[in-house]
Amino acid sequence: MTLNEQKLAALDIQKIRGDFPILNREVRSGIPLVYLDSTATSQKPLQVLSVMDDYYRRSNANIHRGIHVLAEEATGAYESARERIAAFIGAATPKEVIYTRNTTESINLVAQTWGRANLENGDVVILTEMEHHSNLVPWQILAAERNLRLEFISVTPDGLLDLESYTELLKLDPKIVAFTHMSNVLGTINPAREIIQMAHTVGALTLVDAAQSVPHIPVDVQALDCDFLAFSGHKMCGPTGVGILYGRRELLEAMPPFLGGGEMIKRVELRSFQNNELPHKFEAGTPAIAEAIGLGAAVDYLAEIGMDAIEQHEQEIIAYALERLEEIPGVKVFGPEAQYKGGVAAFTLPEAHAHDISQILDSDGVAVRAGHHCAMPLHNKFGITATARASFYLYNTEEEVNKLVDGIYKVKKIFA
Amino acid sequence: MDDLYRELIIDRYKNPQFRGELDPHDITFEDDNPYCGDHIRVDVRLDENNIVTEAVYSGEGCSISQASADLLIESIHGKPLDEVKALTKEDVLELLGIELGPVRLKCALLSLKVLKAGAYGLGEASDDLVT
Ligand SMILES: Cc1ncc(COP(=O)(O)O)c(C=O)c1O
Numbered sequence: 001m002t003l004n005e006q007k008l009a010a011l012d013i014q015k016i017r018g019d020f021p022i023l024n025r026e027v028r029s030g031i032p033l034v035y036l037d038s039t040a041t042s043q044k045p046l047q048v049l050s051v052m053d054d055y056y057r058r059s060n061a062n063i064h065r066g067i068h069v070l071a072e073e074a075t076g077a078y079e080s081a082r083e084r085i086a087a088f089i090g091a092a093t094p095k096e097v098i099y100t101r102n103t104t105e106s107i108n109l110v111a112q113t114w115g116r117a118n119l120e121n122g123d124v125v126i127l128t129e130m131e132h133h134s135n136l137v138p139w140q141i142l143a144a145e146r147n148l149r150l151e152f153i154s155v156t157p158d159g160l161l162d163l164e165s166y167t168e169l170l171k172l173d174p175k176i177v178a179f180t181h182m183s184n185v186l187g188t189i190n191p192a193r194e195i196i197q198m199a200h201t202v203g204a205l206t207l208v209d210a211a212q213s214v215p216h217i218p219v220d221v222q223a224l225d226c227d228f229l230a231f232s233g234h235k236m237c238g239p240t241g242v243g244i245l246y247g248r249r250e251l252l253e254a255m256p257p258f259l260g261g262g263e264m265i266k267r268v269e270l271r272s273f274q275n276n277e278l279p280h281k282f283e284a285g286t287p288a289i290a291e292a293i294g295l296g297a298a299v300d301y302l303a304e305i306g307m308d309a310i311e312q313h314e315q316e317i318i319a320y321a322l323e324r325l326e327e328i329p330g331v332k333v334f335g336p337e338a339q340y341k342g343g344v345a346a347f348t349l350p351e352a353h354a355h356d357i358s359q360i361l362d363s364d365g366v367a368v369r370a371g372h373h374c375a376m377p378l379h380n381k382f383g384i385t386a387t388a389r390a391s392f393y394l395y396n397t398e399e400e401v402n403k404l405v406d407g408i409y410k411v412k413k414i415f416a
Numbered sequence: 417m418d419d420l421y422r423e424l425i426i427d428r429y430k431n432p433q434f435r436g437e438l439d440p441h442d443i444t445f446e447d448d449n450p451y452c453g454d455h456i457r458v459d460v461r462l463d464e465n466n467i468v469t470e471a472v473y474s475g476e477g478c479s480i481s482q483a484s485a486d487l488l489i490e491s492i493h494g495k496p497l498d499e500v501k502a503l504t505k506e507d508v509l510e511l512l513g514i515e516l517g518p519v520r521l522k523c524a525l526l527s528l529k530v531l532k533a534g535a536y537g538l539g540e541a542s543d544d545l546v547t
């Protein structure tokens with residue numbers, strides 16, 4: 001066996017679960033937690049918690065301009081995390097990796113800087129009907145300001161992107177195509193490489209919302225050949241408060257800065273300033289230092305386990321979950337078959353609203369999310385206002401799927 | 417939990433007694449819960465002394481939002497408008513007879529928020545009406 005095959009064969013779930021202290025808790029006396037809400041935010045392993053705790057206990061200092069031991073250690077850890085994050089996503093250089101607060105801020109950064117500098121009256125921006133609000137509203141804000149034309153790749157009833165509609169839209173000479181790599185509702189994993197290639201043939205740039213892909217499947221920005229890619233630390237075993245914008249170096253170099261202040265400047269005079277170099281040019285003010293260091297520990301953790309192994313584990317869990325859910329009379333799961341999706345199952349029941357499903361599941365410790373999951377247009381498209389969503393990560397087991405299914409039968413009994 | 421799904425709530429959810437729309441009406445208002453897309457509209461008719469003679473609600477959402485709307489609308493029949501304006505969160509919780517966490521509280525109070533915004537003739541509903 002190669003090392004890779006060994007990893008695939010041996011994702012040791014019990015050992016992994018031992019890394020996540022929260023998974024041991026009871027939500028109420030005698031009722032253990034069954035956490036099926038990792039698409040909203042993942043749980044954090046000890047390896048991440050202890051690195052952040054150590055940082056505050058031993059090295060806490062502001063970064064970059066201090067000449068003392070603590071400042072050196074803090075700066076070193078912050079920049080080393082950036083290097084490991086860059087390697088994790090296959091960036092050519094850490095200069096292409098900008099720390100932000102989250103996916104949302106990363107996308108807003110692109111819309112507000114690249115967008116403002118490059119888009120004007122009548123320019124076409126292509127999005128998709130399955131976007132999270134965070135990849136819709138930033139473009140809507142800019143569209144209102146610049147009178148842009150927003151067009152949407154349609155979603156098929158099976159929950160896939162309709163690439164024929166995309167081919168038609170590309171004739172409109174779009175300037176950028178911004179799309180989600182993996183839907184947080186349907187679970188669909190979109191053919192990112194193909195979408196990007198098609199965009200490039202008409203000279204459009206691409207932005208990948210990788211909030212759900214980077215945590216769950218191997219992602220390599222150079223293999224994808226994307227221009228921008230955004231993701232959040234908190235969905236990938238890291239802390240809240242830190243996210244990443246990857247951008248191709250030439251693009252980032254040419255873009256105007258985002259927020260102004262300390263750290264993003266090289267020189268300041270009373271009436272003017274000169275930008276700092278990449279990546280600092282886009283990092284105004286004191287950043288989330290402990291969180292960035294925590295995200296570095298999270299990518300170490302994921303890389304050690306192996307993203308291929310994580311992807312395969314989630315494939316197995318979602319295939320099992322879909323099979324079990326579809327046995328339940330009345331349950332409708334949205335999105336494509338298991339082979340086209342990651343570990344997300346959003347569903348409805350005719351007799352009970354998603355809130356009620358979620359509340360009753362919670363009584364057995366099963367945590368799922370209920371609502372529109374920040375994708376109102378997608379829910380409208382399917383003619384629903386809310387779904388209950390179970391989502392899976394490296395620490396979930398088939399036994400937990402069984403508890404979900406038992407809970408849904410309980411809902412059916414209460415609402416019978 | 418068993419408390420939360422006491423019979424009264426499931427019953428009012430499945431067999432609502434005050435669902436509908438009134439046209440004409442003296443008061444109408446509608447609003448959403450932005451977190452989950454629950455939607456409630458309330459229509460009210462008043463007599464010459466500003467007493468509620470008829471009231472109904474429509475919309476969709478979870479059992480808590482719909483059952484609390486049904487119970488709330490029932491409770492305002494025959495009440496002067498001033499008393500409707502003075503209704504509070506506690507009044508709704510008393511009707512439901514359950515305790516709720518912060519998320520479900522929003523579901524339960526949507527109908528009160530809509531009703532009071534309409535009663536006061538406001539352009540927009542605000543959470544201040546139900547805190
Ligand atoms: C596909 C997708 N895009 C964007 C986001 C936004 O992430 P954040 O809230 O961390 O900015 C999410 C999070 O739910 C998501 O699932």
